[in-house]
Amino acid sequence: FRPEGFAGVEKIYDRGVFDYLSVSLWCDYLNYIQEHDPSVRECSPDGISKARNLFERALTAAGLHVAEGNKIWELYREFEQAVLHTIDENDIKAKELQVQRIRNIFHRQLSVPLVNLRSTLLAYKAWEVEQGIDLDARSSEVDGISSHLASAYQKAMEAYNVRAQHEEQISMQNISDTEKIQNFMNYFKFEKSVGDPARVQVLYERAIADFPISIDLWLDYTRYLDRTLKVGNVLRDVYSRATKNCPWIGELWVQYMLSLERGRAPEKEISSVFEKSLQCTFSTIEEYLDLFLTRVHGLRRRIECGGEVNGVLDYSLIRETFQHASDYLSPHLKNTDGLLRLYAYWARLEMNLGKDLVAARRVWESLLKISGSTLEAWQGFIAMETESGHISEARSIYKRCFSKRFPGTGSEDICHSWLRFEEEFGTLEAFDHAIQKVTPRLEELKLYRIQQETKASTDQSEVSGKKIAREKRKGGSTATGKESPAKRQKQTAQTQKKGYEDKDQLQKYEVNEAREAKIDLEKTDSAPDEKQMKGSDVVRTKGYTDQCTVFISNIHFKANSEDIRKFFSDVGGVASIRILHDRNTGKSRGLAYVDFVDDEHLAAAITKNKQLLFGKRLSIARSDPKQNRRDDRRVPREQAFASDRRRHNWESASKEYVDTHNASGSQEAPKTATLKSDDNIQFKGKNIFAVPRNVRTLGLSANKSKTVEEGDEKPKSNDEFRKMFIKE
Structure with a gap:
């Protein structure tokens, strides 16, 4: 062992117990500190305080572990017993204080449902006899101990007996992972019905230690914490570990940012998490879109509420995020509802939050360059101008798009929409002008539809005729052809x-x-009226x-x-x-x-x-x-x-x-x-x-x-x- 390497080893232990719940790792960590930390080994006041803080951390993390938590309690009592032996015999007050500290640890342990709880009671009685208390150390009953401790002990035993069956199921060997996860799920359901969040959290940590990359476990765990604990530091740590174990799940990153926002985290921390999420690889492009929208939603809410406490947020940050999203997603979301949603949201914020009509129009124009064949893009642009009272600008957009060809009945729809627009907002001359423009366009579209339907009908008839001819060549045309x-x-x-x-x-x-x-x-x-497979040129008889x-x-x-x-x-x-x-x-x-x-x-x-x-x-x-x-x-x-x-x-x-x-x-x-x-x-x-x-x-x-x-x-x-x- 090298003294200069102690700090590095201590950091490794800290990382290990932070990432996963492991009682054995905690025990190694505690023994390592007692053995190699000079201040703890010499029982100096600073060393004792450091060891006690570490023991309390271990009890918070694993003291409720039904199957193995008693190991940490025993180590804690052994450490305090060693401290008791170092106190001067003449310092009666200090000795009494240390004895009471050990007694409290016994009482705390006896009130927790743990394995071998009856043995712990016998050890406590024997220790009290050493301190001069007249008890029957060989009896496993609660005779002789205080009524308060006896009641707590009996409740702990009842709680353990109820959980014993679940503990046996999750510790079974030679079963599949699916069966084991299902056993954990049953255990979760029971603990949630009892209503102790701390015990539920420990059980989730035990399951995560066995299945660290189970997506369903992490999602279920984080959702539970969001509903119940809502403690900023705890949630932050769990989400940090969840995204570290399953970085390819976009929903975890989205919930992580929302959790930070609920906990009033600074903008710098939220921005850092967002940038990390964009470096991950997700299975669908929609997950990237959700991340960008979640980021924008958070910025909008904080700006509307007056910014953050220690800093100032302005609209330029939202504009930069939208532009980043456009550069990132446009090649993959062309002519999709997702891209339309992004740009419509962007333009609305430019109008309402940024107070910049020109910028909002630039957003719509950018979308039309990317998805100009999407009817909804034109309709959204027109709706913005109409709602803003800019009738002339809306009319000019109609004139630009009424002659375009859109999928389905979109071309006819935009023509009829223009006529309704002029009826509601325009003059009679504008309405007549729209009729003059739209009428020949509708006739042209009607003729085109008829030609397409006739062509499709002819093609189907030819295909059917060819199929019948093939069948005739294969098996004989008709029964008449077989007759003499x-x-x-x-x-x-x-x-x-x-x-x-x-x-x-x-x-x-x-x-x-x-x-x-x-x-x-x-x-x-x-x-x-028959349903036919889309994209198929052959109609199956x-x-x-x-x-x-x-x-x-x-x-x-x-x-x-x-x-x-x-x-x-x-x-x-x-x-x-x-x-x-x-x-x-x-x-x-x-x-x-x-x-x-x-x-x-x-x-x-x-x-x-x-x-x-x-x-x-x-x-x-x-x-x-x-x-x-x-x-x-x-x-x-x-x-x-x-x-x-x-x-x-x-x-x-x-x-x-x-x-x-x-x-x-x-x-x-x-x-x-x-x-x-x-x-x-x-x-x-x-x-x-x-x-x-x-x-x-x-x-x-x-x-x-x-x-x-x-x-x-x-x-x-x-x-x-x-x-x-x-x-x-």
Whole structure:
């Protein structure tokens, strides 16, 4: 040991016991001082005072440590006992004073819930016997001691017994860190319910010593101290250690600065902590933003309250902090709400606290250079000028930005905002001028939206068409392509027998049906009301089973999914809505599928058949996927939709469906007659080729002869007629 190295070793001990709670380190420190400090070793008055102060520090830090705190108490008593032996026998007063000091240490220890407390009581009794007090030193009961000490001892024993289970859990070996932390959390909950902050703090220190870089522990510890102790020095020390162990947590630095502000710390200390925080590396840029804003908030509060006690704060310090934040954060927060918040706050303080309108305008102009494509930046600038009564300046900003292109509907919003501004603040001439400027801009934006929607619709149709073509190349196009030529020839001959003598007409019907079914599939799977993944160029085709679905026709072209959902609001149970759209125009075809969650809601929905929506009677029928199956195999969706549509037309024979079909892209046709029981009814229009045999087509009079083979005299039912046309 070198005497000149004593001071350095003492500093190392001080740092160690400051950073972490360790009873063994405290004991080493105390023994080192007694052994190597000459003044303490010789029991000089200064040495004794120094040792006692160190022992009291140790008791404050670890004297409540349930499992190991008794070691420090014992060292303290041994030191005072050694001092007692150094006192002259003739100095009765000094000896009595020292005996009382040792007795007080015993009493203090016996009132604290510690391990081996019963052994401490026996040691105290034996010591009192040495001092001439008549006690039963072998008895562990409280007989013979003062009632005050006996009561304190019994309370301490009860408190220890309650904590014994928690102490056993946190001292368990061979358990995971997660389990051990959870045991500490349970212990925290118990100690907080008792309500002794000193004991809670010691328990937190014990947990921190075991898990020094646990973020949750440090955050929980500091929040507890902020709520309960609020002692400046204690909080400052804990936050200093927290940021030293977990410097990458921005929230700890923010709370550290707030704690210093609550404790009336000088500006120099707060500034030092702030500068240290900026040298750390955080996981998100928002944490840096929070640090800058916390710093500005603190400066603003202290300036508004009259500055600090020993110094003067002025607004220039806030301006420097904002400029530092702008240089630091602007490259990373471009076009974000965080940067807008920073600059808006800056401009407001320039106006209200700095009393400098020109500087506030410079702040907004700086933001526009960085985030000029952000609508909120322009709106904030305009709001500041409007609130300040500078109408001309606000109008000039509108003139600068109304022709800019903003995301979403921002371009339209700024135009309408300008018109409202002129209505509320401007003259009639200014309002007319704004209309003259805004109107062509709105028309241009409207045309641009239509072009973009048409382009997107076309691109989606092309993608869907390419996907269908790939599927055809992979697995065969349709069931018809798998049939043999003889079978297709036989089916064609049978079809002609059923009333289709015009071969060209039949071929045209098949082509039209296939084309329309393809359009229906594309538009159903890529309808505007379907949610699609952002940034994706490909629309994935969905598979619909139509197990609990209704098919609706004669829908008004202006009706959207929300209107249909409101129409069924009294029924409820709507799962999804698929409106079919025209491929070229993107407009509604007046047809839709509505999926329900169960058959009860579906049955209730069908009862709304023929009810009005936007002045048009809806035709509602169940979409039956079973009619589209053969040999337990699902037919393509193109054929399924075509079958649903034909069945719906044949069974309802309604005027509304024909009108809708014609309006969705078909050629204009004469009005269709309503279905009657009279057999002389005639259908007019384009789709006259797919009707049951017992309904006469246009141009077939009652006297016209028919070619009917034997066995076909009996009219076929709808189901028989449908099965004849559905192909695998």
